[in-house]
Amino acid sequence: KEGAVEFFIPELPDLISKDMEVFYNPFMAINRDFTVLILKAYSKLKAKKLFVADPMSASGVRVLRLLKETNAVEKAFLNDIKKEAIELAQKNLEGHQNVEYFNKDANVFLLENKGFDYIDIDPYGSPVPFLESAIKSLKTGGLIGITATDTASLSGSYPFKAFRRYGSKPLDSEFYHESALRILIKSVIEASFRLDSVLKPVFGFSYRHFLRAFFVKLKGVSKAVDISTKIGYIGYCHSCKFRESYTCILDLPKFCPLCGDFFDYGGPLYIGSIYDNELLNIMKDEDFAHFHKDTVKVFTNILKESSIKSPWFYKANIFGKGIMPKLKQILKDLNAKPTHFSPEGFKTDLDFKYVKEYFEKWA
Amino acid sequence: KEGAVEFFIPELPDLISKDMEVFYNPFMAINRDFTVLILKAYSKLKAKKLFVADPMSASGVRVLRLLKETNAVEKAFLNDIKKEAIELAQKNLEGHQNVEYFNKDANVFLLENKGFDYIDIDPYGSPVPFLESAIKSLKTGGLIGITATDTASLSGSYPFKAFRRYGSKPLDSEFYHESALRILIKSVIEASFRLDSVLKPVFGFSYRHFLRAFFVKLKGVSKAVDISTKIGYIGYCHSCKFRESYTCILDLPKFCPLCGDFFDYGGPLYIGSIYDNELLNIMKDEDFAHFHKDTVKVFTNILKESSIKSPWFYKANIFGKGIMPKLKQILKDLNAKPTHFSPEGFKTDLDFKYVKEYFEKWA
The missing domain is CATH 3.30.56.70 (N2,N2-dimethylguanosine tRNA methyltransferase, C-terminal domain)
Structure with missing residues (x-):
């Protein structure tokens, strides 16, 4: 049971790992709560029902919840590379007509079925190998939700891994959750830039071991200039804790402007606003009754900090x-x-x- | 007629453009000469015949030349998104048994058929939208050849476009061909890093309106550290022409160390060696008789400058x-x-x- 739905899952092992026959992680209920919440709001904002893709659908619980808990879905497209997963999803979604099933590599599924209004990228580990296909597959004006569970590298525990995968130097500080999320956001924006598209962040959060960010695909590339000015660096002094954002790395001082000690930095990362106020305003009026208590807590704090x-x-x-x-x-x-x-x-x-x-x- | 082969092509229009029914650009004979040359050498180096993929094969002339002019091909896989192109390729390659044809999106073709020894990425414009699929599709130890024809942005005419697509600041200088090639090489290496792979450059050149670089896919990610130290910046003084490579942008002086004028820069870009000597040594002993005279000229100069x-x-x-x-x-x-x-x-x-x-x- 999760949210407002009941469904079949494989027996939970002692250790949640990607070796499970069909992957299900109960801690991810919060992740899916936010998908439900933002899709409800986004569908209202756009005043239409959405074509939704779940390229790594596993048990199908995410789509099941969207179908039962929202009126946002015009049609859902589930894909999983594992045959057993798709069979389980079909069982869980029995009776729902507006659903199509695919059993392909996630990237192939995305490239062969373009024009989605919403795509959910929720892989085990890094989302990087799926970003480009998802961006190509997303409709202009569409929404995309991206989860990363390789938080350790993004937070600074494996700096070279972060550099390889995300092209950024992570920063180990008291706000490492935030710098990790902002590196993830930057790397999604960069992926869109590479493909002559522009993704703009509209929502994001960090919870336990995962990061989640949502983006809207803008029309054309003219907004790229504006958004690129929001990609910069965080300078940080480990001694006096002075921190400051810099748009250009060449402006980064070598020594702390306050205490003169060594000045560390992280980036490039996104230094602009993560939240879209219009979307937040619709989200806050939704019904939170079926959500996990942590979902409510996270959202309440986001509402406050977004000011x-x-x-x-x-x-x-x-x-x-x-x-x-x-x-x-x-x-x-x-x-x-x-x-x-x-x-x-x-x-x-x-x-x-x-x-x-x-x-x-x-x- | 091109190299040692004769083949059908669509009637050439006054203007070579991607709107041609089946794309063929006679200036690209030099591009294909180098594919023939390097595949001959690479097959000898590996002491085996190769599984070769041409995901945007158009008339099929590249594979036809590989089959007729080399003994390097075990089997060739041609793909083109245009049905007419694949039909023309089949006509041109009639009688050859070790060929398979596909009519898919280039990225889908690459993701659905993995494990190639050689992949040729030769799109109209930027290769960026094909890099990740090609890297995923390439066998460890395999060779990949990448062409870019969006030279104007890489050379500095459209700096923001270069920043978007390649993540680098181009530099307008007398050696802009070289900095453009080195930005392309960097962006291919970065794409491999993102996907937990490592591509190492082994050959590359600039000719007329296009850039071409070849890479080998190394085993594991341990070599990533070494190669990442070869990604840096070129500092350049437009007044006195002083130029110097820097590994870290933070070491880049704001003013020319020689004359004190404003110090410009380009990058990040690849500052290491572009050529693999072992491969060059085999290439130089191949038969150049069927090649375009410019191919011979380019290669002769590369042999010299590589020292x-x-x-x-x-x-x-x-x-x-x-x-x-x-x-x-x-x-x-x-x-x-x-x-x-x-x-x-x-x-x-x-x-x-x-x-x-x-x-x-x-x-």
């Missing part, structure tokens, strides 16, 4: 080991908002120096 | 408008070699300052 323009959230404990004020107090004192990235985290548009001085009174 | 380690060739006229010494004299005086990139160009491992002073006597 802050500056990326790179803070945690009080980076400024010292003293007894720091409670988060509630911090939010008030620093015009700050909580962030879904971390329970102790907060975001503010105030100057770094001001934030630092505030905490130095306590540290 | 010079430093990238970025020179032209005498960049140092002044005086009567400069003849190329023959320059080659002698500067331990230089001619380059296929330009008839007046030369390459040397000597220090830039020495080269500049040499010409200042004449300017």
Whole structure:
């Protein structure tokens, strides 16, 4: 059982791994909650029902939930490279007429069936091998949701792997969840640029071991200039925690402008806004009753933090080991908002120096 | 007629364009000469016959030449998205048994038929939309040849287009052919990195309106570190013509280290050696009788310039408008070699300052 649906899944082993005959990860219920939520909103925004593709559909639970919990689907296209998975999906989706099944390589499926309004890329590991086919397959104006579970490399544990797969230097800092998500977003935008398309981020989050970002495919390439100015670098001082975004790497100081220590950096990564306000406004009015409690928590925090323009959230404990004020107090004192990235985290548009001085009174 | 073969082609229009029913460009004979030459050598190097894929085969002339002019082909796989093209190819290749025909999207063909020893990517325009499928489709140890005809953007005429498609800033200089080729090579290497593979360049050239580079797919990803150190930047002074390669963009000076003027740059791009000596040595002993005279000329110059380690060739006229010494004299005086990139160009491992002073006597 998940969301508002009941369905067959293979018996869960002790260890969730890609060697499962048909893959199912119960922690991913939150991932699918957000697909349901955003598709409901997106369908309303576009005032139409959608052609939806799930190229790695496994048990079919995602499409089943979209069909049962939303009115957003005109027709769903399920694909899985495993025959057993597609058979299970057919069983789970029995009785639904507006569904087509494919048993192909995910990229081949996407390239042979173009023009989707929504594509969900949710592979085991990195989404990189599927990005280009998905972008080619997505309709102009269409929405795409991309999951990455190779969070360790994106967060800085395997920097060279991140460099290879995502073309960026990750940064190990207290806000590594955010820099990881912003590297993922950058690499999706870059993939669209390569193919003479432009994807614009409209929603995204980090939850446990995975990252998720949604994009809309814009018309033409004229918006590429604008979006490329939102690809930059985060400069970071491991000593005094000063952080600043830079559009051009050549403007990155070698030493911390504040304390003069070595100045580290991460990037290239996306430094613009991750959220589309129009979409957020429709999403917030949807019915959250069937969703996991963490889905509600994540979304509530996203609503709050989306009003802050500056990326790179803070945690009080980076400024010292003293007894720091409670988060509630911090939010008030620093015009700050909580962030879904971390329970102790907060975001503010105030100057770094001001934030630092505030905490130095306590540290 | 081309190379050692005769074949049917559609009537040539006044303007060669992708709107031709079946595409054929007579200037590309040189491109195909090099496919013949390198496949002969590569087959000898590997001591085996090859499974060869031509995903955009058009009239089939490339495979026809490989079958008639080499003993390198075990089996050839032709694909074209146009039915008329495949029909023409079948006519041209009549009587050859070891050939299979496909009529699919090039990427789908590559993804559905994996394990080739050689893949030829020769699209109209940019090869970028085909790179990932080709890399996935190529056998470990296999060879891939990639043509780009969107030379204008790679050379600096459309810098933002180059940035979008190839992720690099092009540089407008006297050696723009070389920086364009090195941006193309970088973007192919990056595509392989994204897919947990490693492609290593083994041959490449620029001729008229197109660029061509060949790569071997290495085993595993361990060589990625080594090759990533060969991806860097070219710093360039438009005033005094000083040029230097940098591995890290953060080492790039803002002002010319020599004359203090504004220091421009291009990249990221490949700054390592483009040529594999073992392969060159086999290639040079092949029979050149059927090749176009320009093929011989290009290859002869490549043989010479491959002994010079430093990238970025020179032209005498960049140092002044005086009567400069003849190329023959320059080659002698500067331990230089001619380059296929330009008839007046030369390459040397000597220090830039020495080269500049040499010409200042004449300017």
